[in-house]
Amino acid sequence: MSRDNTIDVPLGAHPDRLGGLSEGDKTDHFVAPFEHGISFDELPDAPPKARFRFSLTGWIGAIIVAFWLFIAVFGSFIAPYGENDLPFPDDYSEFQTPRAGALLGTDVEDRDILSRIIYGAGRTIGISFAATLLAYVLGVVLGIGAAVSGPKVDMAMSRINDAFLSLPTIMLGLVVVAAIGSSIPVLICTAGLIYATVVFRLARALGQEIMVMDFVEAAKARGEGRWWIITREIWPNAAMPLITDFGLRLIYVILFISSLSFLGLGVQPPQADWGSMVRENLGALQYGESIIPVLAPAMAIATLTVAINLVVDDVSAQAGGRLSKRL
Amino acid sequence: MTGLILRRLGIGLVTVLAVSLIIFFGTKILPGDAAQIRLGQEATPENVAALREKLGLDKPYWAQYLIWLKNFMTGNLGISLASDVPITNLIADRYKNTVIVSCLTALIGVPISLMLGIMAAMFPGSLYDRVLTFVSVSLVAAPEFFTATLLVLLFVFALDIGNAVVVGSTDGKGFFELIAHFALPIATLSFVIASQLIRMSRAAVLNVMSSPYIEMAILKGVPRRRIIFRHALLNAIGPIVNVVALNLAYLVTGVIVVEVYFAYPGLATLIVQGVQSRDFVLIQGLGMIFCLTYVVLMLIADIAAFASNPRLRHPK
Numbered sequence: 001m002s003r004d005n006t007i008d009v010p011l012g013a014h015p016d017r018l019g020g021l022s023e024g025d026k027t028d029h030f031v032a033p034f035e036h037g038i039s040f041d042e043l044p045d046a047p048p049k050a051r052f053r054f055s056l057t058g059w060i061g062a063i064i065v066a067f068w069l070f071i072a073v074f075g076s077f078i079a080p081y082g083e084n085d086l087p088f089p090d091d092y093s094e095f096q097t098p099r100a101g102a103l104l105g106t107d108v109e110d111r112d113i114l115s116r117i118i119y120g121a122g123r124t125i126g127i128s129f130a131a132t133l134l135a136y137v138l139g140v141v142l143g144i145g146a147a148v149s150g151p152k153v154d155m156a157m158s159r160i161n162d163a164f165l166s167l168p169t170i171m172l173g174l175v176v177v178a179a180i181g182s183s184i185p186v187l188i189c190t191a192g193l194i195y196a197t198v199v200f201r202l203a204r205a206l207g208q209e210i211m212v213m214d215f216v217e218a219a220k221a222r223g224e225g226r227w228w229i230i231t232r233e234i235w236p237n238a239a240m241p242l243i244t245d246f247g248l249r250l251i252y253v254i255l256f257i258s259s260l261s262f263l264g265l266g267v268q269p270p271q272a273d274w275g276s277m278v279r280e281n282l283g284a285l286q287y288g289e290s291i292i293p294v295l296a297p298a299m300a301i302a303t304l305t306v307a308i309n310l311v312v313d314d315v316s317a318q319a320g321g322r323l324s325k326r327l
Numbered sequence: 328m329t330g331l332i333l334r335r336l337g338i339g340l341v342t343v344l345a346v347s348l349i350i351f352f353g354t355k356i357l358p359g360d361a362a363q364i365r366l367g368q369e370a371t372p373e374n375v376a377a378l379r380e381k382l383g384l385d386k387p388y389w390a391q392y393l394i395w396l397k398n399f400m401t402g403n404l405g406i407s408l409a410s411d412v413p414i415t416n417l418i419a420d421r422y423k424n425t426v427i428v429s430c431l432t433a434l435i436g437v438p439i440s441l442m443l444g445i446m447a448a449m450f451p452g453s454l455y456d457r458v459l460t461f462v463s464v465s466l467v468a469a470p471e472f473f474t475a476t477l478l479v480l481l482f483v484f485a486l487d488i489g490n491a492v493v494v495g496s497t498d499g500k501g502f503f504e505l506i507a508h509f510a511l512p513i514a515t516l517s518f519v520i521a522s523q524l525i526r527m528s529r530a531a532v533l534n535v536m537s538s539p540y541i542e543m544a545i546l547k548g549v550p551r552r553r554i555i556f557r558h559a560l561l562n563a564i565g566p567i568v569n570v571v572a573l574n575l576a577y578l579v580t581g582v583i584v585v586e587v588y589f590a591y592p593g594l595a596t597l598i599v600q601g602v603q604s605r606d607f608v609l610i611q612g613l614g615m616i617f618c619l620t621y622v623v624l625m626l627i628a629d630i631a632a633f634a635s636n637p638r639l640r641h642p643k
Contacts, residue, residue, distance in 0.1 A: 057461075163345035168621050170580045171614055175353040178602040178610050255470050259584055262472055263599050278472050279587075285491040286590065291480050298476045302469040309468035 054314055061310030068304050071118055072125040081115040084270050097290060107281050107293050116272040117300050123267060124274045124301070127187055128254040134192030135253070136246060139199025144234060146200070147207025148226055158204065164197045169256055177265045187266055191253050202245055206238040213237075247312035251305045258301050274301045332630055339626040346622060347399075350614045351392050354607040365408055395611070404612035409604040414612045417597060423497060425586070425593040427505055428512050429578050435506070436517030437524065437571055444528030449555055451533060459525060466522035471584040475515040482511065493591035512585045519581050520574040531566035535559045565635025572628030579621045 054062060071078070080103075081087055087102045088110065098105045104113040146157045164172070176190045210216060216233050224232075260266035261275030269276060274297040281293035362378040363370070379385050383394050398405065404414035447456045466474065479491045493509060500508060535541065536559050544554050583595035594613060601609035 163342060163349065166342045166622055166625060167346055167349065167618055168576075168580050170583060171617055171621075172349075174598060174602050175350060175610060175614060178605055178607060179354060251468050255468075258470055259580075262470075262584060263587055265599070265602055275470075278476075282588065282590070285476075285479055285483070288483070288491065291476065291484050294472075295476050295480060298470065298473040302473040305468040305470070306465045309464060313464065 054311075057310045058314030061307040061314070064303055064307035065311060068121055068125065068300075068307075071121040073122070075118040075122045079115040079118040081112040083116060083119040083272050084111055085115070086110045087112045098292065104296050105290065105292050107277070108283055109280075113277075113293055113296055116277060117274070117296055120272040120274045120277060120297065121300070123184075123271065124254065124258065125304070127184060127267070127273075128191070128250060128257050131188045131191035131257065132195065132246065132250045132253045134188060135195035135199050135249060136242070138192065138196035140203045140242065142196070143200040143203025144207040144230055144238070146204045147211055148230060148234075154204075157200075161197050161200050164194070165201065169194050169252075170259060173256065173260050174263075174265065177260070182260075182265055182268060184267065187257060187260070191256055194256070195249055195253055199242075199245070199249065203238065203242065206241060207234055210234050210237045244312060244316045247308050247315070251308050251312075254301065254305055254308075274298075331633060335626060335629055339622060342622055343619065346618045347396055347615060348392070350611055350618065351395060352388070354611050354614075355388065365406075365411065399612065399615055405608040407601075407606055407609050409601070409606040409609070414609055417609070418594065418613070418616075421592050421594055421597055424509075424591055425582060425595060427497065428509050428516070428585070428593070429575075429582055431506060431509060431513050432516040432520070432578060433575055435513060436520050437574075439517070440521035440524035441528050441567065441571075443521070444525040445532055445555070445560070447525065447529045448532035448536065448559075449551065456529075460529075463522040463525045466518060467526065471515060471519055471581055472588055474518045475511070475585065475588050478511055478514055478518075491589070493589045512589050512591075515585050515588075516578060516581050520577060523574050523577070524570060527570040528563075528567050531563045531570065532559055534566070535562045538562075565632055568631035568635065569628045572624050572631060576621050576624035576628070579617050579624075 086109075087106060102112045102114065104117070107113050107116065142157065146154045149157075172194050173190055176186070180186055211234070216229060219229050219233050257266055258273075258275030258278075261273045262279050264276070264279055267273035267276050269280065277297035278294055281297075284290045284293045362375050362382060362384055366375055366378060376385075383391055386394075395405075402415065404418070406413050407417060410417070443459060447459050450456055482488050483491050489510060491511075493512060495508065497505060497508060506513065532555070536554075541554060541558055544558050549558070582593070583599065586593040586595040587599060594616070598610060598613040598617070600606075601613065
């Protein structure tokens with residue numbers, strides 16, 4: 001298991017103790033609402049409503065994520081310059097310090113760093129989101145498919161998946177980029193396929209766990225079709241852990257894409273992307289000129305991924321923290 | 328027990344074969360062939376055909392694969408397409424930096440993080456624990472180059488110690504000189520693995536701490552320190568060794584980014600160059616080395632996990 005494949009354990013309490021029974025769950029009998037006008041929720045022993053509340057750190061995370069999403073969507077309207085415009089066309093010195101007209105200074109090719117970060121937001125977040133979505137579509141369909149198929153199909157699919165899982169993600173990325181070159185569709189498909197392996201494992205484990213539950217047995221005994229069982233019995237029960245995991249996977253995909261771009265093998269210049277901005281401007285550090293051209297894009301990635309992590313931590317703690325136990 | 332280990336080793340071997348297939352055929356879909364690339368555009372078709380025969384490129388793919396695998400196992404990694412030099416020579420100049428940085432990170436980063444993690448588990452909920460958890464939750468999601476930039480900001484720009492680039496040769500340097508030489512790369516990688524190690528070792532100890540026999544010890548009035556070191560830690564060793572091996576495997580990835588960031592020659596920068604120049608003989612050889620290291624460490628993690636658990640060692 002690499003760093004990429006771990007599921008966050010909400011710390012601070014033993015997993016068994018999270019997700020325990022709450023007060024309302026403790027009755028083991030069910031009182032039917034005989035009288036009209038009383039809904040199930042109003043009964044004294046109804047389970048507590050699933051109401052979601054962020055903690056303070058969750059709020060901070062959510063606000064930062066919302067901020068970056070806003071920038072990603074409306075970036076081209078708020079950026080002071082174009083992606084490759086020069087704020088000071090007559091000034092040829094590299095890495096100018098922040099000043100009026102270029103609030104974060106300029107980069108190795110005299111472009112405005114703030115504008116490039118704003119444009120990079122859309123690209124970095126867009127590529128990562130598309131890749132994670134692809135990973136989920138593939139992973140969930142194949143994973144739940146493997147869980148409901150016979151043992152032979154399941155075995156074959158899992159073994160192939162394990163072989164890919166046992167490779168460092170960055171190596172797989174390097175081999176693909178070496179073979180077919182790097183472009184945005186290639187990046188999305190590569191990251192999507194690589195992370196589909198992790199989603200496959202989670203979806204299969206969840207599917208198998210739910211497959212043996214009584215209500216699925218009952219549906220089978222009723223003679224329901226496979227599709228009905230997947231959509232009506234398995235999916236509603238697997239959705240919550242998968243959605244929490246989506247956030248985590250998004251973090252790892254952002255880090256993966258940024259690392260590839262940082263190595264010069266991801267998004268290609270002159271397009272702005274946070275990872276490639278770090279690489280382009282490394283010279284600023286190496287000649288000891290300024291740290292902002294490197295710090296700013298690195299900080300952009302870090303604030304986004306850490307904020308997503310804060311939200312995910314909060315959600316999975318409230319969802320009962322059982323996610324970790326399922327793997 | 329031996330049966331289980333043998334089975335794991337068998338699975339490991341199958342994984343390695345699968346990995347070699349992925350790497351070999353993954354790079355085979357590359358357009359162009361090795362003979363043409365090495366001889367250049369002006370080469371006559373006869374020359375290309377002759378070299379193809381010499382390199383075995385006229386044979387079917389599966390035969391090429393078997394030859395490549397045999398060569399790899401006997402230490403013959405082929406000749407680089409980009410520079411016409413045997414891959415083994417390219418590696419010989421560079422492997423030291425990669426190995427030194429990884430080993431020093433393991434030697435320094437692992438014990439410190441484990442200590443911090445176990446201390447956090449000793450005082451759960453304390454200010455120390457909460458600060459440490461918050462810092463590690465934040466760092467675990469941040470990219471390596473962010474950590475590296477913060478370190479450069481602190482040491483190079485604020486304190487004016489050292490360089491943002493690793494320069495000079497490691498020849499003849501002693502242990503402490505080497506640490507000083509690679510201080511920033513080692514510190515960066517240590518922070519990255521520490522964020523995982525602290526969280527997971529803390530969780531491993533706390534997990535054991537909530538088992539009934541510890542509760543029994545607490546009720547007996549055994550001092551907290553003694554409970555942790557004599558009762559809890561021994562049972563947490565398995566999961567901790569597992570976590571350590573997993574994180575060392577992670578170094579395989581981290582070291583690539585760090586070598587590029589601090590601009591010193593190593594195996595990782597070599598493979599990135601290989602990808603840029605589409606030198607797939609180099610990618611095959613180095614890719615196999617990286618993946619093998621990774622698979623072996625994962626295998627150790629796996630074996631450690633059940634070797635330390637008597638219930639798994641002696642199945643009923």
